Amino acid sequence: MSLLERESPGVVMTPDHLRARKLPVVADLGIAVLALLLSAAVVYGLGLGNWVLVIAFGVVLYLAGLYFGASRIEGKRSARNRAWRSLIYAACLLAVLPLASVVWTLVSKGAARLDGDFFGSSMNNIGARDPNGGAYHAIVGTLEQVGLATLMAVPLGVLGAIYLVEYGRGRFALTVRFFVDVMTGIPSIVAGLFVLAFWVLIVSPWFNDGTPRFSGFAASLALTVLMLPTIVRSTEEMLRLVPGPLREGAYALGVPQWKTILKVVLPTALPGIVTGIMLAVARAAGETAPVLLVAGGAAAINMDPFAGNQSSLSLFVYQQAGDASKYAPDRAWTAALTLVALVLLLTIAAKLLARRNRLS
Known part of the structure; x- marks a missing residue:
């Protein structure tokens, strides 16, 4: 018998007590989809911009929704950690997107004259x-x-x-x-x-x-x-x-x-x-x-x-x-x-x- 069980006879230790509650992956994906849909509805409905603004506004909505959902299930401390981690991933993705866009544009448009005469x-x-x-x-x-x-x-x-x-x-x-x-x-x-x-x-x-x-x-x-x-x-x-x-x-x-x-x-x-x-x-x-x-x-x-x-x-x-x-x-x-x-x-x-x- 463990020390916790001796001090608290009424507590029965099971594997579920050893695990902290986590936000399901399906819920995380659902928040992301809902954020993009809501962002598209707002941006295109009000005529504010194009798909770039949809993605940017969607990221903001996703971070807010993720923090709210995670704080309800995992607690505020874990929610802050998850939100900041997602923000870092989003910043990395936004930094890579222009580079990927430049490479794709160069390859797609530059392949037209890749021949011996050139x-x-x-x-x-x-x-x-x-x-x-x-x-x-x-x-x-x-x-x-x-x-x-x-x-x-x-x-x-x-x-x-x-x-x-x-x-x-x-x-x-x-x-x-x-x-x-x-x-x-x-x-x-x-x-x-x-x-x-x-x-x-x-x-x-x-x-x-x-x-x-x-x-x-x-x-x-x-x-x-x-x-x-x-x-x-x-x-x-x-x-x-x-x-x-x-x-x-x-x-x-x-x-x-x-x-x-x-x-x-x-x-x-x-x-x-x-x-x-x-x-x-x-x-x-x-x-x-x-x-x-x-x-x-x-x-x-x-x-x-x-x-x-x-x-x-x-x-x-x-x-x-x-x-x-x-x-x-x-x-x-x-x-x-x-x-x-x-x-x-x-x-x-x-x-x-x-x-x-x-x-x-």
């Missing part, structure tokens, strides 16, 4: 009534411009973050960190104007008989300016997360500081560093204003990023979206889908590489 030809000599034409020149331009910008921005950004975390002390480090924070919010058009004024109008005439010239490399310089603060800030935060005992253990074994950074600190923070780099690459690949200002855009294929106008996928989307041809929107959607898929593939490849090489 990926194997350019827009050179393509008229408004010609259904052909592709983005081969824009894909080449994006790969070259973003690749050059990555080669310039990643070493500078990572080394700058290493300095700020491992070596930077005093007023100079504070000044560098302040300007990095300022550059984080700089508009892309400002970066394009800076490269236009400095490189295109001042430096490029030295190599072109006094004539300013657009180029893909100028676009890479503008993208580098945009990528640097993101790489520095993300790398700095990842390096600060590396535990101090790892550094102290290496120093205790007589390992120099530069070797500790190279062999211990960087491999430990590598996954986070790669994530920051890929965020910067994704931003650079989607920029249109700098490419338009300093690369000019081109309808023909240009493999040389150091001479002549060059296009990119983001600029191609911008141009096709404003074109009067009825075939242009399909090209724009397919180019947008290609750009997203390209960034996704680069991110997956970088993640797998960082996962393979990180310190165990």
Whole structure:
């Protein structure tokens, strides 16, 4: 006989006494259906809006009904817990819905021109009534411009973050960190104007008989300016997360500081560093204003990023979206889908590489 039974002889312990009352799943689903029906009746009956407002108002009614029903059966404390948990799930669902909508729109509308002609030809000599034409020149331009910008921005950004975390002390480090924070919010058009004024109008005439010239490399310089603060800030935060005992253990074994950074600190923070780099690459690949200002855009294929106008996928989307041809929107959607898929593939490849090489 248990202690409770000895103290309360009249109480008989059964499995039902050990279980708290729960709101049935059927009742939960019924509250959700009634909330949506009532929301639809109110919104459409009064002409307040469309299905988006129906869902939003339905969530509010569902949370209120869930709290009322659960408080009657489970108690107020359990009802508050259930209501807040449902609110968190609803917020997560509302955050995922726009992303799912963007992906579905890109795939459904971008699949129209997923053919060999789109990926194997350019827009050179393509008229408004010609259904052909592709983005081969824009894909080449994006790969070259973003690749050059990555080669310039990643070493500078990572080394700058290493300095700020491992070596930077005093007023100079504070000044560098302040300007990095300022550059984080700089508009892309400002970066394009800076490269236009400095490189295109001042430096490029030295190599072109006094004539300013657009180029893909100028676009890479503008993208580098945009990528640097993101790489520095993300790398700095990842390096600060590396535990101090790892550094102290290496120093205790007589390992120099530069070797500790190279062999211990960087491999430990590598996954986070790669994530920051890929965020910067994704931003650079989607920029249109700098490419338009300093690369000019081109309808023909240009493999040389150091001479002549060059296009990119983001600029191609911008141009096709404003074109009067009825075939242009399909090209724009397919180019947008290609750009997203390209960034996704680069991110997956970088993640797998960082996962393979990180310190165990």
